[in-house]
Amino acid sequence: MDKNSKLSVVTKGFLKENPVFVLVLGTCPTIAVTTGLVGAVSMGLAATAVLICSNLVISLLRNIIPDKVRIPCFIVIIAGFVTLVQMLMHAYLPDLYELLGIYLALITVNCIILGRAEMFASKNRPLDSVLDGLGMGLGFTIALICMALIREVFGKGQIWGVDIPFLKDHTIGFLTKSPGGFLVFGLLIALSTVIAAKQGKPAPKLGCAQCPQAGICRSAGVTDDDCAKTEGGND
Amino acid sequence: MKELLIILMSSVLVDNYVLSKTLGICPFLGVSKKIDQAVGMGIAVIFVMIMATAATWPVQVYLLDPNGLGYLQTIVFILVIAALVQFIEIVLKKFIPGLHKALGVYLPLITTNCAVLGVTIDNFGNHSVGGEIITGLNFGQSLVYAAGSGLGFLLAMVLFSGVRSRIDGPTTPKVFRGLPVTLIAASVVSLAFLGFGGIIDNLFK
Amino acid sequence: MKRSFSWSSIIVLSVICLVMSGLLAVVNGITAPVIKKAEDAKANGALAEVLPGGTGFEELDISEYTLPSSITGVYRADGGHVFKTSVTGYSSGLQIMIGVNGAGEVTGTKVLSSSETLGAENTYGATTVGQTVATIDGLDTVAGATKTSTAFRQAVKDSLNASIILGGGTVDLRTPEEILKDSIAEVLPAAAGKDFEKVFLVEDLGEIKNVYKVGTDGYVVEFDGAYAGISNDGTVGVNNTTLSSDKLSAVPAILEASVLTDVDISGLEISDKITSVQKTASGNYVFMLKASGFGINGDAEYGISGLPIIVKTSVSADGVILDCLTVEQHESDGIGSVCENADYYSKYAGRTEGTLDDIQIAGATYTANGYRTAVSKVFEAVRKLKEAGK
Structure with a gap:
């Protein structure tokens, strides 16, 4: 790969293949921890760290791990790195550790990470996998920041915990609660649909294709059609 | 008894895993289009949540904590849940094929459902019961909490599948069709659940 | 082929598990002391909260002292002691941290963990501040949360006693039953x-x-x-x-x-609270009483038994209560049920007509009033029995 394509491995995650807005993966933390920028950035960076480490290790072991047990192996590796990040944050960033609470441990089951392990790291060389992890992690962080910016500014009248004049006295309180999370996420996905339509690409839909469990889903009789498939393209 | 009832009611209505804690969103959005699938998934989640709690609570209390291995919680829990789901599937297939036919297909989906891992970890977290904060539920309370969380999941799935069947029609603006309108509908259902906020404290006063 | 495949799968998965666990163990070795230190610093903040102005907190080994059993930990500071206590209120596991200064006064309390039902422990603490071992017993319990506030008071009293012991003094830690x-x-x-x-x-x-x-x-x-x-x-x-x-x-x-003979009370106009009367050769009377406490007069909303309190009391011919005993009661557990304790009913011994008003039970007004009303009927009964020559 030349230098350009290496760069594109990193940057594709930012917008073109943004894991949240285009691939629609990792919806749970996207709604749960984006009530403020502090939580969003720390969650994004924690997940990025896990993603880079797990991608690296899985890529290094890609020829050793038998196909049959690859998902359990990936999960153990990811859970290990999540615990590592948890311990380090508990020790050195206790406030953020308290803030993220259970969602930190739940990075383990964030489908972005398992998805990248399955889709990319297990098929590519270590350096590329690290770059992919970095790009996807930062893309995830960017998405969380977008969500948190809207919710914190209009929901709390603050930005990074600092009061904004006027808005502070005119907050839309429900944006900081879970319904607000669903709403803002829905609106941002709609925006992403508009952009995709302009570029002549299919609209984002729930990340079944990227999900390592897609095969199981289909065998369960849940088709892509069930997975919130947009009808926009058919009109 | 009252304490258990409070735990059950608040995990179903107030701290609903999907609508309030926003965990388990993927199956909530993905498998809620048809009501029979929603019910199947919901029942399977209740089942796995209770079994996973029954398995992980003793592991944490009798195996990890006494040996100072509390830090292995995440890694051990996810493995226990994965193994448990496999085991349940094999047992169901062999002994209760009828149930396996109904639920079996949903079981593997649940392995990496964050609501299941969330419940098993939350059992050791802080819970507000009648104005008191309890850190770490006992075994019985944990099972009730798991059952309540699963019921809450089922309730959310069933309600939402009812809502969804009406929203995605030709009158929906084009850019909102599909996922965006689904999320906005989820927001409205979640808003309804926000109304349960103070109910438990007043119900059991 | 399938079999050999499984073996290598299991080995690889196990090795990965072991390596990850090992890695975590190493990192845990590094971070655990840091986490512990941070949590200790946080706990010290709590110590300073209950003992304002205390500095240089240091944990003492409580096995070196004979302290009340509720004391689970002691911190010594320049200004006093902080005690960690664990008592049983309405349910077990009420843990309270209590600060006592050098003058033997409570400086502050903090509930560390609690499964109490009413939350009384969170407000009760404020009333104990400034109390000493001499005044703590006089502190009222919280109506409706008698068990919790009694347990809280016990924890404070134990801490005050422990502070005397740590200061080189001696305290009789025996309960009244043990002393007897x-x-x-x-x-x-x-x-x-x-x-x-x-x-x-x-x-x-x-x-x-x-x-x-x-x-x-x-x-x-x-x-x-x-x-x-x-x-x-x-x-x-x-x-x-x-x-x-x-x-x-x-x-x-x-x-x-002393031999008791039954007295026929039919035809005598005495209170219906009195169910039967016996008389001794020396002329004293023994009454069986039926008192209407919370079980009869209480608010049905809270669940009442519908049963009276059965009281036995002996009165001399000149109207002095000789003894009193609660035979049976169905009052609210932990509140009105206090009436079956000896230190409650023995208060009636030696009393005469019109001197019963100060015999109360904190938080159990129905029980205390019903009990007192029933006992007060015996004085009139004694007069009527004597008039009737019985």
Whole structure:
């Protein structure tokens, strides 16, 4: 790969293949921890760290791990790195550790990470996998920041915990609660649909294709059609 | 008894895993289009949540904590849940094929459902019961909490599948069709659940 | 092919698990002390909260001291001590941190963990600030949360006592029951370790307020907080009281000689609280009473038993209550049920008509009022019985 394509491995995650807005993966933390920028950035960076480490290790072991047990192996590796990040944050960033609470441990089951392990790291060389992890992690962080910016500014009248004049006295309180999370996420996905339509690409839909469990889903009789498939393209 | 009832009611209505804690969103959005699938998934989640709690609570209390291995919680829990789901599937297939036919297909989906891992970890977290904060539920309370969380999941799935069947029609603006309108509908259902906020404290006063 | 595949799968998965666990163990070795230190610093903040101005907190080894059993930890600071206590209120596991300064006053309390139902412990703490070991018993319990506030007060009292012990003083940590048991064993050595029961007095023994019968070995009498032992034949053992031996040696004979005969109360206009009357040869009366406490008069919303409190009381011919005993009660557990404790009903002994008003139970007004009303009916009954020549 030349230098350009290496760069594109990193940057594709930012917008073109943004894991949240285009691939629609990792919806749970996207709604749960984006009530403020502090939580969003720390969650994004924690997940990025896990993603880079797990991608690296899985890529290094890609020829050793038998196909049959690859998902359990990936999960153990990811859970290990999540615990590592948890311990380090508990020790050195206790406030953020308290803030993220259970969602930190739940990075383990964030489908972005398992998805990248399955889709990319297990098929590519270590350096590329690290770059992919970095790009996807930062893309995830960017998405969380977008969500948190809207919710914190209009929901709390603050930005990074600092009061904004006027808005502070005119907050839309429900944006900081879970319904607000669903709403803002829905609106941002709609925006992403508009952009995709302009570029002549299919609209984002729930990340079944990227999900390592897609095969199981289909065998369960849940088709892509069930997975919130947009009808926009058919009109 | 009252304490258990409070735990059950608040995990179903107030701290609903999907609508309030926003965990388990993927199956909530993905498998809620048809009501029979929603019910199947919901029942399977209740089942796995209770079994996973029954398995992980003793592991944490009798195996990890006494040996100072509390830090292995995440890694051990996810493995226990994965193994448990496999085991349940094999047992169901062999002994209760009828149930396996109904639920079996949903079981593997649940392995990496964050609501299941969330419940098993939350059992050791802080819970507000009648104005008191309890850190770490006992075994019985944990099972009730798991059952309540699963019921809450089922309730959310069933309600939402009812809502969804009406929203995605030709009158929906084009850019909102599909996922965006689904999320906005989820927001409205979640808003309804926000109304349960103070109910438990007043119900059991 | 499938089999060999499985073996390598299992080995690889196991190796990955082991390596990850090992890695975590190493990192845990590095971070655990840091986390512990941060949590200790946080805990020290809590220590300073209950002992404002205290500095240089240092944990003491409590196994080196004989402290009340509720004390689970002690921190010594420049300004006083902080005690960690664990007591049982409405449910077990009420953990309270209590600061006591050098002058033996409570400086602050903090509930560390609690499964109490009403949350009374969170407000009760403020009322204990400034209390000393001399004043703590006078602190009222919280109505409706008697168990919680009593447990809280016990924790504070234990902490105050512990602070005296740590300051080099001595405190009698025995409960009233233990003191009684030890005293009985002292004055009647044959009775040591044996069961004893309080004798329901139907005869006027003058200054003697309590008599305990120890199996077949004899009696122990209590007067003014001191005890004397008497064998069945009237031989006086150890006598710590100021009573004369003659008076003491007569006690067994008086007690054994008293015979009760039933009195027919039909036709007499006495209170319906009185269910039956007996009379001694010496002219004293024994009444069985039916008191309407919370079980009868209480608010049905809170669940009432519908059953009365059964009280037995003896009254001398000149209208002095000789003894009183709660035979049966169905009052609210932990609140009205206090009426079955000896330190409640024994307050009636020695009282005369019109002097009962101060006998109360904090938080159990229905129980105390019903009990007192029933007992107060005996004085009129005694007059009418005497008029009727019965």
